[in-house]
Amino acid sequence: MDEFIRVEQLHKRYDLSEPWLARLIYRRPKRFLDAVDDVSFSIERGKTFALVGESGSGKSTIARMTVGLLTPTRGRVLIDGHDLHDEHLSQVEHRRIRQRLQMVFQSPYASLNPRWRVGSILAEPIRVFRLVENRDAEQARVRELLEQVGLSASDAKRYPHEFSGGQRQRISIARALASKPDFIVCDEPTSALDVSVQAQVLNLLKQLQRDLGLTYLFITHNLAVVRVMAHRIGVLKSGKLVEEQDTEKLIESPQSDYTQMLIRSAPRIHRAAS
Ligand SMILES: Nc1ncnc2c1ncn2[C@@H]1O[C@H](COP(=O)(O)OP(=O)(O)OP(=O)(O)O)[C@@H](O)[C@H]1O
Numbered sequence: 001m002d003e004f005i006r007v008e009q010l011h012k013r014y015d016l017s018e019p020w021l022a023r024l025i026y027r028r029p030k031r032f033l034d035a036v037d038d039v040s041f042s043i044e045r046g047k048t049f050a051l052v053g054e055s056g057s058g059k060s061t062i063a064r065m066t067v068g069l070l071t072p073t074r075g076r077v078l079i080d081g082h083d084l085h086d087e088h089l090s091q092v093e094h095r096r097i098r099q100r101l102q103m104v105f106q107s108p109y110a111s112l113n114p115r116w117r118v119g120s121i122l123a124e125p126i127r128v129f130r131l132v133e134n135r136d137a138e139q140a141r142v143r144e145l146l147e148q149v150g151l152s153a154s155d156a157k158r159y160p161h162e163f164s165g166g167q168r169q170r171i172s173i174a175r176a177l178a179s180k181p182d183f184i185v186c187d188e189p190t191s192a193l194d195v196s197v198q199a200q201v202l203n204l205l206k207q208l209q210r211d212l213g214l215t216y217l218f219i220t221h222n223l224a225v226v227r228v229m230a231h232r233i234g235v236l237k238s239g240k241l242v243e244e245q246d247t248e249k250l251i252e253s254p255q256s257d258y259t260q261m262l263i264r265s266a267p268r269i270h271r272a273a274s
């Protein structure tokens with residue numbers, strides 16, 4: 001197996017304690033939450049691994065740790081064999097790894113600066129990672145990115161608010177692609193979109209995966225979406241991975257009670273599988 005990312009016994013503990021003075025006065029103990037508890041999985045290069053599970057089960061926490069936005073309390077994230085959270089990495093090495101990892105969020109507003117034209121939004125990562133020699137090459141790359149996600153070169157002059165929700169999500173995808181990543185974490189990327197637009201964006205993500213050989217970690221509540229997108233699925237409950245299996249197998253014959261419950265409560269999937 002050609003493994004791109006391996007997550008080993010990942011653990012994240014959040015400190016939910018009140019400020020120390022309040023604790024002192026009211027004699028309250030410290031409080032912690034183990035939001036991610038001993039989670040391990042790996043993703044093959046060019047494939048999609050989906051994480052499903054109820055709200056608060058730790059999906060986004062795992063997502064943020066796999067791209068280096070959050071530091072695990074324990075455990076490791078290996079990207080092509082390199083430990084992403086290794087403090088001994090030089091700044092250059094760290095930057096090189098980070099360039100390969102990107103994230104697409106549910107709300108495009110999280111990643112699109114409303115005061116910038118789309119051209120500048122897409123050019124920023126190209127500049128930060130010094131991916132081109134001069135301004136002409138930068139503009140050419142921006143045009144290429146826009147076309148790759150089904151928009152047109154002239155859209156570079158417009159502002160994010162001038163686009164529809166689906167188009168804005170295409171811009172976020174173009175921005176994620178700008179640094180030439182190998183791995184993209186999609187955290188509920190289509191949950192805020194209409195069903196028809198959702199299908200178009202999912203198709204775009206699949207096509208980009210085929211064309212660019214991208215590896216995805218895909219997070220969603222929607223089991224119908226998982227079935228279309230994922231090669232393999234991990235089911236998360238209260239921070240723990242309760243089951244992991246190839247997509248069809250998991251949906252056809254779920255092993256844990258929790259997975260069975262998730263599938264029963266997704267009527268369309270259940271019918272399609274029976
Ligand atoms: N920065 C934080 N500080 C403290 N607790 C946090 C923090 N971020 C998340 N949590 C808690 O950790 C748990 C897991 O949160 P997380 O956002 O990973 O869940 P999720 O599975 O992505 O949920 P959703 O489906 O609602 O997006 C939740 O109980 C949440 O309240």
Ligand SMILES: [Mg+2]
Nearest residue numbers: 059060061187
């Ligand atoms: Mg989340």
